[in-house]
Amino acid sequence: MVPSVLSLGYHAYRVLPVTVEVHLLPGTLGMQILGLADSALKESRERIRSALLNSGYSFPVKQITVNLLPADIKKEGGQLELAVLTGILVASGEISHGILDRHIFLGSLSLDGSVRDTPRLVSALLHAAKYEKRIAVIPAEAADMAAMIPGLRFKTLQAIEELSRLNDLEIFTGKEQLSPLTGTEVTFDQILGMEREKKALALAVAGRHHTLIMGEPGTGKTVLITAASSLAPPLTTKEKLESSEFYSLAENSSTLIQAAPFRSPHHTSSDAAVIGGGAKPRPGEVTLAHNGFLFLDELIQFQTRTLQALREPLENRTVHIARAQEKVVYPADFTLLAASNPCQCGYLFSRSGRCNCSPIKRLSGIGKISGPFLDRISIELDVQKQTTLQAGSLSHTWYREKVLEIDERIRSRNGKRGNNSLNRAQLMEHLQGSAEHRLLEDLSRRFSLSPRGQIGTMQVARTLADWNGKDKIGEECLEEAFQYRSIRLLAMSVFSEAA
Numbered sequence: 001m002v003p004s005v006l007s008l009g010y011h012a013y014r015v016l017p018v019t020v021e022v023h024l025l026p027g028t029l030g031m032q033i034l035g036l037a038d039s040a041l042k043e044s045r046e047r048i049r050s051a052l053l054n055s056g057y058s059f060p061v062k063q064i065t066v067n068l069l070p071a072d073i074k075k076e077g078g079q080l081e082l083a084v085l086t087g088i089l090v091a092s093g094e095i096s097h098g099i100l101d102r103h104i105f106l107g108s109l110s111l112d113g114s115v116r117d118t119p120r121l122v123s124a125l126l127h128a129a130k131y132e133k134r135i136a137v138i139p140a141e142a143a144d145m146a147a148m149i150p151g152l153r154f155k156t157l158q159a160i161e162e163l164s165r166l167n168d169l170e171i172f173t174g175k176e177q178l179s180p181l182t183g184t185e186v187t188f189d190q191i192l193g194m195e196r197e198k199k200a201l202a203l204a205v206a207g208r209h210h211t212l213i214m215g216e217p218g219t220g221k222t223v224l225i226t227a228a229s230s231l232a233p234p235l236t237t238k239e240k241l242e243s244s245e246f247y248s249l250a251e252n253s254s255t256l257i258q259a260a261p262f263r264s265p266h267h268t269s270s271d272a273a274v275i276g277g278g279a280k281p282r283p284g285e286v287t288l289a290h291n292g293f294l295f296l297d298e299l300i301q302f303q304t305r306t307l308q309a310l311r312e313p314l315e316n317r318t319v320h321i322a323r324a325q326e327k328v329v330y331p332a333d334f335t336l337l338a339a340s341n342p343c344q345c346g347y348l349f350s351r352s353g354r355c356n357c358s359p360i361k362r363l364s365g366i367g368k369i370s371g372p373f374l375d376r377i378s379i380e381l382d383v384q385k386q387t388t389l390q391a392g393s394l395s396h397t398w399y400r401e402k403v404l405e406i407d408e409r410i411r412s413r414n415g416k417r418g419n420n421s422l423n424r425a426q427l428m429e430h431l432q433g434s435a436e437h438r439l440l441e442d443l444s445r446r447f448s449l450s451p452r453g454q455i456g457t458m459q460v461a462r463t464l465a466d467w468n469g470k471d472k473i474g475e476e477c478l479e480e481a482f483q484y485r486s487i488r489l490l491a492m493s494v495f496s497e498a499a
């Protein structure tokens, strides 16, 4: 029987399950590796031979053919070496075939037969935790890292001699570590008043609605958004592992993501940095924000190209990156929280200050985001400078409890987080009755909402009904949802003035 050994490699910044098959054929002494291995792995022949001989095993005097499957995808990752070596030992009868079904082999080799850690191994370990029926066999050097991955079962190897008694090695299980409290968290309690804005952002977090806040400088847009991100419900273990896997590959970090990611690329970032891509495809900020938030500050300063490219992940929650040789899909299920001045001087929508931008300048700013981009935003909020400051009556803790309560409600109804994936037909069923249908049509006309924009507003209305503990969307929820469409009205007035 041809041994088939499971390992994990990498391809295009994703973890790739790799099956290693080893064939021993009579003939000349030699070894070839088939199946698009990267050059490092192709050069591992000598290391494998030397490791075997230095550990008291024999190197088969046969023609060794190693097949890496799937055959047509390029594979990277030095940690495949241990699997190749294990396959050779099983094929030559040095160790028992029976160990293969229960384990995943991860590690590189040194000439003396010791098993070594590799860069980015943490991504493979995070992925290995998804295999409930398999135990990861890993370098002893990586034990501390593995111990922090919830649910990962693993055995450690110092050297390849231990492979012959693999069944007797102790099994460890990774445990979730509590993250230390930082104590520097920004909260709503630091912002006086602004109850309308706080509620809108709490809705955005609970329902996962893309949100844009516009207003003059000094209205606290950034603080509001930073504080809102800390309302996010805790991540499930599955979400933590998923987010950490991408982080570790893209950022070369070995920290486990504990809370909803908050990414804030600068407006000068290239579209490849924000969306993903480049000569060798890699995930961008939208993927690093997966399961969390993408904060774009000074939205109208971003390149038009970047804003156009954002439309796909905003709508489909994935990004497709096409290059000459391959297509890669990365997850991008984030909530957009964007803030911006409405124009260069910042006072375009202000009731207290005067905008001194030229009509052309005004159009180039707000014009960049109105239309298709704004259609993919579900909550548009203009903020005004407060004239009287008053302490908010609701605390950050109150909002956080509210978000948790809505999240529970939504998950038990939709089977997943957020109301942002409900389609038109589903949303129509949530409307209370014919009065709501009429009101929706009427308001959509008044606000010039496209069919896509209408779905976004109905999703917000659904979250408002959840806020109120209602099963159906009534008139009051619809009316309130349309109040969060104020930017398009202000933008329309700028356009009609310029015309």
Ligand SMILES: [Zn+2]
Pocket: 343, 344, 345, 346, 347, 348, 355, 356, 357
């Ligand atoms: Zn201005």
